[in-house]
Each structure stands twice: as structure tokens, then as C-alpha cells.
Amino acid sequence: MLIMEKDWITLLKNAKKTCISQNNLRKVHYELEDGQEMVEEYNMDTEVLTRRAWRKKSKIKSNDEWDIEIGDPEPKLAENESLIIQENSNQPFITKRITKKNIEWRIRNLSYPIETYNVTADSTKNKIIVSTSNKKYYKEISIPELKRVNLLPEQSSLCISHKFNTLIITYKKPNKFLELENIIFEEVKKLVPKNDGVGDCKQS
Amino acid sequence: MAAAAAAKVQEVREITRIERIGAHSHIRGLGLDDSLEARQVSQGMVGQLSARRAVGIVLQMVREGRIAGRAVLLAGQPGTGKTAIATALAAALGIDTPFTSMAGSEIYSLEMGKTEALTQAIRKSIGVRIKEESEIIEGEVVEVQIERPATGVGSKVGKLILKTTDMETVYDLGGKMIDSIMKEKVQAGDVITIDKATGKISRLGRSFTRARDYDATGQQTRFVQCPEGELQKRKEVVHTVTLHEIDVINSRTHGFLALFSGDTGEIKAEVREQINGKVAEWREEGKAEIIPGVLFIDEVHMLDIECFSFLNRALENEMSPIVIMATNRGITRIRGTNYKSPHGIPLDLLDRMIIVPTVPYNEKELKEILSIRCEEEDCQMSDDALVVLTRICTETSLRYAIQLITTSSLIARKRKAVEVGVEDVKRAYTLFLDEARSIQYLREYQKEFMFDETDEPAEMDVS
Numbered sequence: 001m002l003i004m005e006k007d008w009i010t011l012l013k014n015a016k017k018t019c020i021s022q023n024n025l026r027k028v029h030y031e032l033e034d035g036q037e038m039v040e041e042y043n044m045d046t047e048v049l050t051r052r053a054w055r056k057k058s059k060i061k062s063n064d065e066w067d068i069e070i071g072d073p074e075p076k077l078a079e080n081e082s083l084i085i086q087e088n089s090n091q092p093f094i095t096k097r098i099t100k101k102n103i104e105w106r107i108r109n110l111s112y113p114i115e116t117y118n119v120t121a122d123s124t125k126n127k128i129i130v131s132t133s134n135k136k137y138y139k140e141i142s143i144p145e146l147k148r149v150n151l152l153p154e155q156s157s158l159c160i161s162h163k164f165n166t167l168i169i170t171y172k173k174p175n176k177f178l179e180l181e182n183i184i185f186e187e188v189k190k191l192v193p194k195n196d197g198v199g200d201c202k203q204s
Numbered sequence: 205m206a207a208a209a210a211a212k213v214q215e216v217r218e219i220t221r222i223e224r225i226g227a228h229s230h231i232r233g234l235g236l237d238d239s240l241e242a243r244q245v246s247q248g249m250v251g252q253l254s255a256r257r258a259v260g261i262v263l264q265m266v267r268e269g270r271i272a273g274r275a276v277l278l279a280g281q282p283g284t285g286k287t288a289i290a291t292a293l294a295a296a297l298g299i300d301t302p303f304t305s306m307a308g309s310e311i312y313s314l315e316m317g318k319t320e321a322l323t324q325a326i327r328k329s330i331g332v333r334i335k336e337e338s339e340i341i342e343g344e345v346v347e348v349q350i351e352r353p354a355t356g357v358g359s360k361v362g363k364l365i366l367k368t369t370d371m372e373t374v375y376d377l378g379g380k381m382i383d384s385i386m387k388e389k390v391q392a393g394d395v396i397t398i399d400k401a402t403g404k405i406s407r408l409g410r411s412f413t414r415a416r417d418y419d420a421t422g423q424q425t426r427f428v429q430c431p432e433g434e435l436q437k438r439k440e441v442v443h444t445v446t447l448h449e450i451d452v453i454n455s456r457t458h459g460f461l462a463l464f465s466g467d468t469g470e471i472k473a474e475v476r477e478q479i480n481g482k483v484a485e486w487r488e489e490g491k492a493e494i495i496p497g498v499l500f501i502d503e504v505h506m507l508d509i510e511c512f513s514f515l516n517r518a519l520e521n522e523m524s525p526i527v528i529m530a531t532n533r534g535i536t537r538i539r540g541t542n543y544k545s546p547h548g549i550p551l552d553l554l555d556r557m558i559i560v561p562t563v564p565y566n567e568k569e570l571k572e573i574l575s576i577r578c579e580e581e582d583c584q585m586s587d588d589a590l591v592v593l594t595r596i597c598t599e600t601s602l603r604y605a606i607q608l609i610t611t612s613s614l615i616a617r618k619r620k621a622v623e624v625g626v627e628d629v630k631r632a633y634t635l636f637l638d639e640a641r642s643i644q645y646l647r648e649y650q651k652e653f654m655f656d657e658t659d660e661p662a663e664m665d666v667s
Contacts, residue, residue: 083378084403085341088363091373131370138370138434 008148021193049098105169114162121153149176228291230580236260251569252285258560273524280562283602286530290500302331302446302497308506316470319514327447329525331495339400340439343368344411344430368431395428496525504529505548508540512553570597583613584623592629600638608632
């Protein structure tokens with residue numbers, strides 16, 4: 001996804017932040033100094049980042065698309081006229097989520113047995129590589145979290161499981177990343193939500 | 205199975221439709237040598253040496269891309285190759301330079317104003333080359349499935365299966381994508397790339413694993429390795445789009461309003477201004493490059509005085525393309541006024557133009573054109589017949605003579621002859637009247653037609 005050469009913390013600290021809260025969710029909108037836009041969503045009960053999305057900037061099209069880094073993809077609208085080309089809905093797709101201790105990827109619609117998959121941490125490419133022995137699926141997963149703390153992926157932190165047509169890849173968060181997350185979460189806590197309590201559409 | 209077969213038949217039919225023979229499909233370029241001197245017969249062009257050389261210089265000007273807003277007028281009698289020269293210019297410019305061709309009467313529409321139509325045409329003729337990171341799908345085609353609904357109405361449904369050495373994915377196709385896949389004749393075994401945002405397909409070649417499929421392959425067939433790794437990649441690609449396309453993408457109204465506005469319609473001036481500003485910004489940042497193209501307006505005397513004054517102003521803009529106009533009129537009324545002017549174009553606009561005259565062809569050139577057309581229309585003609593046809597051509601018109609090629613070849617085929625003989629041409633000549641004979645016929649039998657008004661000759665009003 002996006003490569004951060006700059007220190008992640010200073011980048012976020014210097015960004016212009018807007019925050020709103022809805023129930024137990026706190027949503028933060030960042031306008032980064034390099035012109036990028038990012039949105040994060042934190043669950044304040046579990047203190048876990050549930051979503052993060054980057055605005056896609058296209059020169060030709062007007063901008064209304066988001067690149068989801070963490071969390072479930074936006075639900076797709078019903079097929080419309082503008083469809084050009086798109087993966088079939090029974091094709092594998094990947095989502096990523098963060099839990100307290102792990103980074104998790106779920107690849108759904110993968111029906112092959114677990115022996116088929118070969119998941120390796122490739123330190124030269126700085127990616128996790130998923131391949132299948134039947135040559136049906138292949139994916140290089142980049143891990144921006146590790147890049148932000150300058151770590152390389154390690155095979156020993158990886159573990160996989162397969163159930164309900166879904167391949168689950170778990171990667172144990174390194175300590176350095178946990179520290180970074182804590183610092184940022186403290187920052188988020190400090191923010192004052194713009195609509196604390198008010199602004200909810202309450203229907204009588 | 206039957207549905208699949210039906211789809212196949214349809215596919216073949218749609219491909220042949222693209223390869224029909226048009227009036228100028230024999231033209232492949234201007235036929236100039238390296239020093240821009242016109243060759244007598246080359247790339248489908250014959251004679252008209254000075255006009256072709258002049259247009260060659262205009263071509264050079266367009267290629268350098270520094271001069272904006274010049275106007276060139278091709279003036280000459282009917283059938284002296286004005287449209288042919290414009291077509292040749294378009295072919296010589298290549299696909300990367302935008303070339304818009306329109307007829308003067310196309311601007312009169314109920315859906316949009318005259319100046320809107322002209323502005324759209326002008327903006328279609330300016331290309332912008334933008335570098336952008338884009339999602340590219342690159343793989344070998346395993347299967348293309350295109351199904352049309354059994355009722356015949358509704359949109360087509362398509363699936364495309366692509367693979368690399370490591371993976372395989374099924375894609376759903378939209379209507380436009382299906383059309384371009386049919387047009388590009390994509391089939392199993394081709395290695396292609398698809399730009400996910402624009403749907404542009406480019407064919408890289410055929411996969412090596414398919415090298416033994418046929419004993420005979422065309423010379424141009426290039427064999428490539430099946431790609432590796434993921435099907436979908438992010439790559440920096442260069443898009444060439446026209447300003448009009450950017451306008452349309454950015455002006456599309458969202459929500460329910462989209463139901464009421466048609467596909468094109470008028471584009472707001474603010475949208476255009478915004479896009480001009482953006483494009484200028486990108487150009488300064490080195491992100492985009494502007495390619496001024498060519499706008500060709502055929503039958504330019506059909507424009508009226510408002511359009512001419514609009515053009516006067518539009519040509520002064522530094523973003524305007526080179527405008528080439530063609531007319532076959534002499535001194536005539538300017539549409540929308542009672543003033544007469546050369547070519548039906550106001551003098552102030554004429555003053556801004558450089559005028560390239562085309563002259564009538566001589567007999568030798570006519571013969572050359574006819575033989576080129578015979579080849580294009582796939583018609584074997586004997587030398588005597590060609591001489592007779594050239595004779596007809598000098599006495600009637602080039603267009604009439606070209607009409608006789610296919611008709612006489614069909615007559616020849618009826619009598620199972622290998623080539624078209626003199627008698628076939630004569631037969632076609634007697635079956636189909638040319639303009640002069642038709643007038644003569646009318647004069648003789650005028651009294652027997654309806655609404656006979658020979659006593660008061662009315663001048664033809666074209667404006």
C-alpha cells in the first residue's frame with residue numbers, strides 16, 4: 001500500500017486532525033502534510049484500530065474512492081452501467097484486521113485444503129507471500145505497519161489456519177509496533193470530538 | 205452449447221462490420237518522402253502534389269506542437285480530394301495525436317447550442333498525456349465467455365478468465381469491456397494487459413504454450429512468456445485522454461439528476477475552467493503534457509455567422525488545436541446573413557487562415573485513382589475497361605466513376621467472368637444515370653412529372 005519513509009509518529013502529529021465520535025467508535029480524519037488524506041476508526045472499548053482508509057487520488061477522475069488498509073471493504077453497490085472489469089464475487093478477496101496482539105488477514109472464498117497453501121515471510125521483498133500448490137491463488141501482502149517501524153517480516157511470527165472457506169493468516173505484533181500503537185492511541189484519546197453527544201440523528 | 209455457438213456467430217459478424225470499405229479507406233498516409241516532397245502515387249494518394257506538400261508542412265507544425273490556434277482552409281471543386289487529404293493527415297498523425305472530424309452541419313442539434321458543439325469538438329482535439337499509477341491486470345487469457353440474453357434485448361454478460369504462472373482469476377465484464385474485447389479479437393492464449401480504471405486493452409502477444417496450436421501463424425504474431433506472480437499490479441502508466449473526456453468524467457451529475465441529463469449534453473463553463481486550471485497546474489509540475497491535435501470541419505460553409513465569430517475568438521486561445529476546414533463553394537452567401545463572401549466564410553476569418561487549393565485531377569491521375577479503388581474494392585478490371593472507365597470519369601465525375609466499379613464488378617460476376625470487361629462497364633453505365641444525363645432526362649420528360657415548374661427557375665438555396 002503506502003510506504004512511509006518519514007517517521008510515522010511525527011507525520012500523524014503534524015497532520016491536521018478532525019475527530020468525531022459515534023457510540024463507542026471514534027473516527028479521526030487526517031490531512032497529512034504531503035497532501036494525502038486518511039481516516040481511522042477506533043473502538044474505544046477495546047482500544048483497537050478497526051478501520052483505516054486512504055483517499056485515492058486520481059488525476060482524471062473526480063475523487064470519491066477509498067483504499068481500505070484495515071477493516072472490511074466498502075459494500076459494493078449493485079452493478080451499474082459504469083462497470084468496466086471486476087473480479088467475480090466468488091473469487092478470493094483479502095481483508096485485514098488488527099486485534100490486541102495480532103495483525104490478521106482473512107482471505108475468503110478459498111476452498112482448497114490447508115496443505116495447498118504456502119505462506120512465507122519474504123524479507124527481501126518485505127512482504128508476506130501466499131502461494132498455492134495448485135497454482136490457483138497467489139498474493140503478495142505488504143505490511144505497512146512493519147515498514148513504519150523499520151522491521152522485516154519474520155517467519156516465526158506467522159501462523160495460518162483454514163476454516164469455512166477462509167484462510168486466516170495471523171502475524172504476532174512485534175513489541176516495537178505495540179509501543180508505536182500505544183503512543184498514537186494516546187494522541188487519539190487527547191483529541192476532542194467535534195460532536196460529543198450532539199449531532200446524532202435521534203428519531204423520536 | 206447452442207447459446208455459445210450463437211454468441212460465436214455474432215462475434216464474427218461484429219468483426220467483419222469493422223472492416224467495411226469506406227470512401228477513403230484506401231488512404232494510409234500523405235505519401236510524402238523524408239523531405240516532405242509529395243510522391244506522385246503513394247500510400248493511396250495520387251496527384252495534388254502542392255496541396256499535399258502544404259499539408260505535410262502543417263503536419264510538421266502539428267507534430268512540433270508549439271503553435272496553437274492556426275486555421276487552414278482546403279478549397280477546391282467537388283471531388284478533388286479535400287476530404288482525402290484530411291483523412292491522410294489523420295492517418296499520418298498516428299493514433300496518439302487527437303484528430304476530430306466533423307461536418308459543418310453537425311453542430312445544429314436540439315440537445316445543445318451551436319457553440320457548445322463547437323467547443324466540444326475543439327476540446328476533443330486536444331489531448332493530455334498524464335502519468336498515473338494505475339491498477340493493471342496482466343495475464344494470459346484462459347477463456348472468454350460472452351453471453352447475450354435469449355430475448356435479444358438487455359445487456360450482454362461476459363466473463364474473462366485470466367491466469368499467470370501462479371494464479372487464476374475469473375473477472376466479470378461490463379458492456380463497454382465486452383465491446384472492446386470483441387473489437388480487439390481477444391481469444392484464449394493471448395497475453396493481454398487491461399487498465400482497470402479505463403478498461404483499455406493492449407495485446408502483448410500470444411503465449412509460448414500456444415505456439416503449436418496452428419501450423420501457420422501470421423508474421424506479426426509475437427510469442428511471449430506467460431506472466432508471473434499476481435494478476436493485478438500497480439504500475440505507472442501513461443494515459444492519453446482528450447480534454448473533452450476529462451470534462452465528461454468530471455461533469456457527470458450524481459444521484460437522481462443523472463437520470464435527466466443525457467450522456468453528453470451541455471457541460472458547464474465552470475467545470476471547463478476548473479479543468480483548464482488543473483491541467484495547467486499539472487503541466488507546470490511536469491505531471492502532464494499537452495498534445496494539441498487537429499480539428500477537421502468538412503463543408504465549413506454550412507456554419508453560420510455566429511459560429512464563425514465564435515471560431516475567431518476560440519482560435520486566439522492558447523489551448524486551441526489546429527483547425528482544418530474544407531469547402532467546395534466559391535463566392536456565396538454567408539449563412540445567417542445576406543452578405544456574399546468567398547467560400548461563404550467572412551473575410552475576417554479568411555484573413556486568419558492559410559488557404560490550400562486543390563485542383564482538378566488530370567486523366568492520368570484519374571486512371572491511377574480508379575485502379576487504386578479497384579484494388580480496394582477487390583475488383584479485377586481489364587485494362588480496356590479501365591480506359592473506358594477513365595473516359596467516363598473525365599466526362600462525368602470521379603465519384604460517379606467510382607460508383608461504377610463495384611456495380612460493374614457485380615455485373616461481371618453474374619456472367620461468371622474473372623475480370624470486369626468493357627461491356628460490364630457499359631452495362632453499368634446504361635443502368636445508372638450520372639448527374640448530367642439525369643438532368644437531361646428530366647428536361648425531356650419534365651411535363652410528365654408532378655409539380656412541374658420549369659417556367660420559373662428557382663436558384664438553389666443552400667444556406
